Every structure is written in C-alpha cells, then in structure tokens.
Amino acid sequence: MDDATLHEAGELEALRRFLPLLPEGDATALGPGDDAAVVAAPDGRFVVTTDTMLEGADFRLGWSRWHDLGWKAVATNLIDVAAMGARPTSLVVALAVPPSTRIAALEELARGLADAIAAMAPGVGVVGGDLGTARHAVIAVTAFGDLEGRAPVLRSGARPGDAVWVVGDLGLAATGLRHLFVEAVDEAAEPDRDAAELLRAGAHGASIAAQLAPVTPIGAGTLLADLGATAMLDVSDGLALDAARVARASGVRIALDGAAVAAASPDAALPAALHGGEDHALLVTLPAGVVPPAELAGHPVRRIGLVEPAEVQGDVTLDGEPLEPRGWDPYRAG
Amino acid sequence: MDDATLHEAGELEALRRFLPLLPEGDATALGPGDDAAVVAAPDGRFVVTTDTMLEGADFRLGWSRWHDLGWKAVATNLIDVAAMGARPTSLVVALAVPPSTRIAALEELARGLADAIAAMAPGVGVVGGDLGTARHAVIAVTAFGDLEGRAPVLRSGARPGDAVWVVGDLGLAATGLRHLFVEAVDEAAEPDRDAAELLRAGAHGASIAAQLAPVTPIGAGTLLADLGATAMLDVSDGLALDAARVARASGVRIALDGAAVAAASPDAALPAALHGGEDHALLVTLPAGVVPPAELAGHPVRRIGLVEPAEVQGDVTLDGEPLEPRGWDPYRAG
Numbered sequence: 001m002d003d004a005t006l007h008e009a010g011e012l013e014a015l016r017r018f019l020p021l022l023p024e025g026d027a028t029a030l031g032p033g034d035d036a037a038v039v040a041a042p043d044g045r046f047v048v049t050t051d052t053m054l055e056g057a058d059f060r061l062g063w064s065r066w067h068d069l070g071w072k073a074v075a076t077n078l079i080d081v082a083a084m085g086a087r088p089t090s091l092v093v094a095l096a097v098p099p100s101t102r103i104a105a106l107e108e109l110a111r112g113l114a115d116a117i118a119a120m121a122p123g124v125g126v127v128g129g130d131l132g133t134a135r136h137a138v139i140a141v142t143a144f145g146d147l148e149g150r151a152p153v154l155r156s157g158a159r160p161g162d163a164v165w166v167v168g169d170l171g172l173a174a175t176g177l178r179h180l181f182v183e184a185v186d187e188a189a190e191p192d193r194d195a196a197e198l199l200r201a202g203a204h205g206a207s208i209a210a211q212l213a214p215v216t217p218i219g220a221g222t223l224l225a226d227l228g229a230t231a232m233l234d235v236s237d238g239l240a241l242d243a244a245r246v247a248r249a250s251g252v253r254i255a256l257d258g259a260a261v262a263a264a265s266p267d268a269a270l271p272a273a274l275h276g277g278e279d280h281a282l283l284v285t286l287p288a289g290v291v292p293p294a295e296l297a298g299h300p301v302r303r304i305g306l307v308e309p310a311e312v313q314g315d316v317t318l319d320g321e322p323l324e325p326r327g328w329d330p331y332r333a334g
Numbered sequence: 335m336d337d338a339t340l341h342e343a344g345e346l347e348a349l350r351r352f353l354p355l356l357p358e359g360d361a362t363a364l365g366p367g368d369d370a371a372v373v374a375a376p377d378g379r380f381v382v383t384t385d386t387m388l389e390g391a392d393f394r395l396g397w398s399r400w401h402d403l404g405w406k407a408v409a410t411n412l413i414d415v416a417a418m419g420a421r422p423t424s425l426v427v428a429l430a431v432p433p434s435t436r437i438a439a440l441e442e443l444a445r446g447l448a449d450a451i452a453a454m455a456p457g458v459g460v461v462g463g464d465l466g467t468a469r470h471a472v473i474a475v476t477a478f479g480d481l482e483g484r485a486p487v488l489r490s491g492a493r494p495g496d497a498v499w500v501v502g503d504l505g506l507a508a509t510g511l512r513h514l515f516v517e518a519v520d521e522a523a524e525p526d527r528d529a530a531e532l533l534r535a536g537a538h539g540a541s542i543a544a545q546l547a548p549v550t551p552i553g554a555g556t557l558l559a560d561l562g563a564t565a566m567l568d569v570s571d572g573l574a575l576d577a578a579r580v581a582r583a584s585g586v587r588i589a590l591d592g593a594a595v596a597a598a599s600p601d602a603a604l605p606a607a608l609h610g611g612e613d614h615a616l617l618v619t620l621p622a623g624v625v626p627p628a629e630l631a632g633h634p635v636r637r638i639g640l641v642e643p644a645e646v647q648g649d650v651t652l653d654g655e656p657l658e659p660r661g662w663d664p665y666r667a668g
Contacts, residue, residue: 029379030486035417035568036383036479038486041375045363049370050426050476052464083369092384094428094474130386130474140428140464140474142384145370152364152372234369 006106007099011131014103018131021110023117025125027089027146037127039090039144046089047145047152049080055137062191063180066105068213069139070112075216076236077143078121079280082221083234085153086145090125093141096134106131109139112213120218150225153284158231158250162285164305167217167224167296169210170239170261171268174276176211179204206267216280219297224284227292232284237327238275242283243305244314244325250285253315256305256323264302274318275327340440341433345465348437352465355444357451359459361423361480371461373424373478380423381479381486383414389471396525397514400439402547403473404446409550410570411477412455413614416555417568419487420479424459427475430468440465443473446547454552484559492565492584492619498639501551501558501616501630503544504573504595505602508610510545513538540601550614553631558618561626566618571661572609576617577639578648578659584619587649590639590657598636608652609661 006014019032030038039046053059053073064072078088093113097106117124158164183204184196200208216234224232231250235242239261243254258270265273281299285307286292292301316323340348353366364372373380387393387407398406412422427447431440451458492498517538518530534542550568558566565584569576573595577588592604599607615633619641620626626635650657 030488034486034488035414035566036381036420036477036486038379038381038418038481040378041380042378044375044378045372046375046380046478047370047372048424048426048462048476048478050428050462050464050474052428052430052466052472052474054430054466054468054472056469057467080369084372086370090382092382092476094384094386094476096386096388096472128382128384130384132386132388132391134388134391134470134472136469138386138388138430138468138472138474140384140386140472142382142426142428142476143370144380144382147372152368152370154364154368232369 004103005099006097006101006103006133009103014106015131017103018106018110021107021114022126023114025090025127026123028125028127032128039127041146043147043149045147047081047084047086047147048142049077050142051077053139060191062193063184063196064212066108067112070109071116071213073139073141074113074116075120075214076280077141078218079216079234081143081145082218083232083282084145085150085221085225085229085232086147087222088121088124088143088145088218090127091141091143092128093126094130096132096138098135098137099133120216153225153229153232155231155233155246155249158246158252158285158307160252160307160309161288162230162307163288163303164254164307165284165286165292165301166264166281166304167220167301168279168281168299170265170279170281171273171276172207172210173214173278174272175268176207179207211278214280217282217297217299220282220299223296224282228287228290230285230287232282235279235281235283237277240274240316240323241325241327243316246283247310247316248314251310253308253310253317254305255308256316256318258319260302260304264304277327338437339433340431340435340437340467343437348440349465351437352440352444355441355448356460357448359424359461360457362459362461366462373461375480377481377483379481381415381418381420381481382476383411384476385411387473394525396527397518397530398546400442401446404443405450405547407473407475408447408450409454409548410614411475412552413550413568415477415479416552417566417616418479419484419555419559419563419566420481421556422455422458422477422479422552424461425475425477426462427460428464430466430472432469433467454550487559487563487566489565489567489580489583492580492586492641494586494641494643495622496564496619496641497622497637498588498641499618499620499626499635500598500638501554501635502613502633503601504599504613504615505607505610506541506544507548507612508606509602510541513541545612548614551616551631551633554616554633557630558616561624562621564619564621566616569613569615569617571611574608574650574657575659575661577650580617581644581650582648585644587642587644587651588639589642590650590652592653594636594638598638611661
C-alpha cells in the first residue's frame with residue numbers, strides 16, 4: 001500500500017494514515033474530526049498568522065523532500081507567532097496535492113510537521129486540516145499562539161537609543177537557494193534531485209538545509225519579549241527590507257554596522273545577508289543596557305546596530321550610508 | 335488601473351487595494367500588517383476550522399464570479415464554526431491566483447468577503463491573509479469563533495429519543511450544479527459564462543445562487559446550542575452521508591421520514607436532497623419536547639426524523655429502510 005496514490009486510495013484512506021502521525025498538542029481541547037477544533041486561549045486572546053507554500057513559486061518537488069515541506073511549513077509559520085512575543089500553541093494545515101501523489105509522501109509530510117514541532121516547538125498541536133487535489137501542490141498553514149499576558153511585540157515600537165539585535169544567522173538560506181539554482185539543475189535548468197541530495201550531503205550542506213528545512217529560533221520569541229523587546233519581526237525578505245519595515249512602522253532610523261552584520265552572516269556573502277530572503281531570524285530592538293544571552297533557543301544572538309531618529313521614511317543605513325530596501329535575486333547576486 | 339494584472343501591479347499594490355475593502359471586526363485586537371494578528375477570545379478557548387476552495391475541483395472561473403468566490407468562502411467556512419455552537423469572530427484568507435488575474439478581480443473577491451460577512455455574520459473581521467501566484471486559483475480560509483461559555487456541540491451527542499431537525503433547504507445547491515453541468519457548458523463541455531449568467535437570471539436562479547453564492551444559516555448555530563442541541567453538523571456532503579456521520583459518532587440510528595425530507599427540499603428531487611452536496615444546512619438533534627422556532631436566521635427549521643438506538647454502525651434509515659451513505663454525482667442523478 002506504500003505506493004498507492006491519493007487517486008487510488010482516496011481521501012479518507014489518506015487521512016486515516018496522515019492524521020495519526022500528527023501531534024495532539026497541549027492546548028488542544030478538541031482535535032480533528034468534527035466541523036471545527038477547539039483550542040485553549042488562556043490569555044483571552046490568540047495570535048494568528050497564515051502563509052501558503054506554493055509549488056513552483058515557493059518550492060520545487062525536485063529539490064524538497066516531502067519531509068522538508070512539512071518541516072519548513074512549521075518552521076516558517078511558528079516563527080511569525082514567536083515574533084509577536086507569543087508562545088505557539090497549534091496550527092491547521094490545508095493541503096492540495098496532485099492526485100498522483102503517493103500516500104507515503106503525505107505520511108512523510110506529516111512526519112516533517114511532527115518532527116519540526118518536536119524539535120522547535122514541543123507541545124504544539126496540529127488541530128485540523130483539509131486535503132484536496134490540485135495540479136500543483138499547495139500547503140497552506142495557519143498557526144496560533146498565546147501571549148500569556150504579554151502585550152504583543154509589534155514592528156512599530158522601536159525607539160531612538162534602542163539597540164538592534166538579530167537571533168540566528170543571516171544569508172544562509174539565500175546562499176543555499178543560489179547553490180541549488182546553479183548546481184542542482186539539469187541541462188534544461190530544471191531541478192535535479194540527485195544533484196540536490198549530493199549538494200546537501202557535501203560542503204554546502206548547511207546552506208541547503210537552511211533553505212529546504214530551516215531551524216528557526218521559535219523559542220526565542222517569548223524570551224525576547226520578556227527582556228523588554230520594543231519591536232520584533234521575522235526576517236523573511238532580507239535584512240535590508242525587513243529593517244526598513246521596522247524603521248517605517250516605528251518612525252525611526254535603523255543604523256546597521258557593516259562589520260556586525262558580516263559577523264551575523266558567517267557563512268554568507270554580504271549581499272545575501274542584506275538582501276537575501278528566508279532567513280527566518282528574529283530582528284529585535286531592545287532598550288539600551290539590556291544585553292540578552294549570547295545564545296537563545298540554540299541560536300546566536302548578535303548586536304548589529306542602533307536605533308536613531310529618522311530623517312526619511314523607512315530609513316536604514318549601513319555604516320552611515322543609505323541602504324536600499326531591495327530583495328535579492330539568486331540568479332544574479334555574487 | 336482597473337485592468338492591471340497582479341503581474342503588472344505587483345503584490346504590494348494588490349494588497350494596498352485589497353485590504354481596505356475588508357471588514358475590521360469586533361473581536362480584532364490587531365489586524366493585518368504585522369507578523370501576525372491578535373483576536374479576542376473572551377471565552378478562554380477559540381473554535382477553528384479550515385477549508386480550501388480549489389479552481390477545477392471546487393469551482394470554475396467560467397461559472398463563478400470573483401464576488402461569488404469571496405461570498406462562498408465566508409458562507410461555507412463560518413457555518414462550520416456555527417455548527418459547533420460558536421459565534422464566528424474572524425477569519426484569515428490565503429489566496430493564490432494566476433499572475434494574469436486583474437487587480438479588479440481581487441477587489442471583487444474582497445467585496446464578496448465583506449458583503450457575505452455583512453449579510454450573514456456582521457461583526458466578523460478579516461484579520462490576515464496571504465497573496466501569492468499559482469497556475470490555478472486557490473482560496474484557503476481559516477475561520478474562528480467564540481463559544482461564549484458554551485460546551486461545543488459535537489457530532490457525538492445525539493441520544494435515542496432526540497428529534498432530528500434541519501435548518502435550511504436541502505438539495506438546492508446540488509440541483510444548481512447539475513443545471514450548470516448540463517446547461518452552462520459549450521460544445522467541448524467547458525463552462526460557458528454567458529449561459530451560466532442566463533441560467534442565474536432565469537427560472538433556475540435560486541438553485542444556481544445556492545451553488546455559487548449560498549446564504550447559510552450561520553446565525554442559527556448559537557441559537558440551536560442554547561436550545562439544548564445534543565449534536566450538530568453542517569450538511570456539506572449530502573444528508574445521507576452527514577446523517578451517517580452523526581449516527582456513527584453518537585452510536586445511534588438516525589431514522590429519517592421521507593415525506594419530511596421531501597418537505598425540507600421543496601425545490602429539489604429526493605436524490606439531490608439525500609445525496610447532493612454543499613447544502614450547508616445545519617443538521618441538529620434536539621431533546622424530545624424542544625420545539626425550535628419555525629425560522630432561524632431567516633432559514634426554515636423542519637423536523638425530519640428521530641434518533642433511535644443503533645442496530646448497525648452509521649445506521650441511517652429512510653421510512654424504515656437502510657439509506658446508503660453515498661454522495662451524489664451531478665452527471666448521473668435524475
């Protein structure tokens with residue numbers, strides 16, 4: 001039966017094999033199986049974020065294993081919950097895959113979800129989902145968290161005098177994507193699975209893993225909030241662009257230190273660190289004098305700049321020079 | 335600019351035009367724009383359900399207007415929240431559409447979301463979303479509700495002696511779908527928009543509207559819970575199949591009365607009422623002696639059967655004869 005496709009086995013059989021692999025979760029009052037689930041929200045509020053991973057635009061089945069897709073869905077959605085200063089509690093997953101997809105592949109995806117939760121956010125439950133068919137795979141995750149009495153940490157709270165910190169390495173995921181685009185394609189420029197697996201097992205393994213199955217500092221969110229974080233976000237579109245979002249929302253300048261940014265991107269070139277995407281590091285501003293531990297949730301914590309009064313909208317500088325808030329093109333960058 | 339496509343205008347411009355059209359919502363503590371939203375959950379729990387509408391499997395752009403898609407996404411997701419006995423509070427929408435989609439089409443979809451909320455669940459907010467591109471359109475909605483101190487109404491609570499009621503008409507949406515499949519296709523059996531619009535304006539208008547832009551009895555959910563509903567669900571896969579779900583979960587027999595089912599499906603043939611899909615009526619069991627109003631939330635309330643002790647798993651009878659829990663094939667049924 002391991003080779004049966006969704007088309008052959010049907011949705012009910014697929015769900016019968018998929019659902020038991022998912023963790024129930026500490027906050028789950030009622031799990032999958034009824035019209036809706038019920039999740040505890042002891043704070044009297046809940047945090048919610050939604051994000052969709054689309055085959056083609058966001059992943060290639062020629063590079064990502066199914067386990068990776070489940071893992072990355074957890075890693076990238078729960079970090080958005082963490083960036084509010086909330087503890088992730090649960091998520092729902094809506095899947096649409098081609099009818100020719102093997103049920104075993106869906107099981108691998110479920111194990112990816114479960115393994116990522118166990119590694120990065122133990123106690124989180126998968127409380128519901130939806131399974132359908134589409135020509136190209138779609139993985140839509142909506143994730144929830146509990147503020148545990150805290151005020152949410154917004155992008156708009158940075159104040160002149162605060163220090164700018166980053167939790168996690170910058171530029172690695174974008175570097176991995178560039179390796180894949182350059183070294184893991186066939187003559188028609190299509191993804192080559194064998195080449196991708198070889199790259200992943202080789203010297204570039206860390207960057208490939210950061211791209212395909214990232215480990216994100218989910219546990220650091222509540223810790224930073226409790227340290228007094230004034231603004232925080234998940235760096236998903238590159239430091240330059242995401243720092244500009246904080247600068248604009250807070251009405252401040254983010255003055256970055258080039259040497260410190262380079263130190264926060266030990267395995268990537270500066271353009272990848274500044275303009276690469278999918279770091280899923282936490283960019284956080286803390287009041288002057290607050291020094292966080294050197295490591296949070298297993299990720300390095302580094303000071304990379306200072307908050308100053310703004311002179312222009314979305315004001316970000318690198319060593320005093322204006323920094324353009326643009327993304328990174330893996331086809332072009334060096 | 336009304337004719338600009340998503341590809342031409344870009345995601346930011348599309349969101350700049352899409353987001354202001356969405357209602358903020360009474361329970362929204364923090365709306366779109368940060369890493370996540372914050373929603374009030376005064377009950378200390380929240381109800382959550384997710385469902386995906388996929389172009390091809392669930393809708394055809396040749397039949398559905400973009401306004402319909404937004405409307406139906408609200409109508410079909412919030413009824414799942416209502417079926418738990420909860421008051422809907424908010425939802426998030428993840429959209430993926432072809433890059434050639436006009437921004438004006440996305441605006442129509444947003445108006446469909448807003449108009450459906452105003453008509454069926456005023457006070458509900460759209461608190462977040464995600465916009466991407468895909469070859470075929472995907473609309474993934476996750477909806478939330480507040481139990482307001484009630485116990486959730488499950489599928490498993492029906493007891494022998496309860497009466498079986500349905501809120502809303504049966505078979506109409508499936509009848510509309512059959513009209514579309516038979517009368518609104520071109521010579522290649524592909525959807526024909528002009529024919530669909532003509533059908534909708536004609537004698538079959540009610541069934542076409544029930545299929546493309548249904549009005550569901552969302553407001554009836556909390557009222558039925560407060561009347562003492564022992565089991566409740568949204569009839570989405572046909573009365574026969576959904577009654578079997580209640581029978582199985584509750585360990586009872588659902589004994590349906592044929593004449594009463596016919597009366598609950600005034601504009602549909604009995605096969606469509608029993609085995610058609612997408613009614614989005616509420617099927618509810620109430621203790622003997624509890625007589626609900628003849629109309630709830632603008633929808634007729636009709637008694638269609640009785641809960642009896644089970645003799646077999648998933649036991650449903652129609653006038654005493656076993657009723658097969660199968661869905662309805664619009665290509666075949668009469």
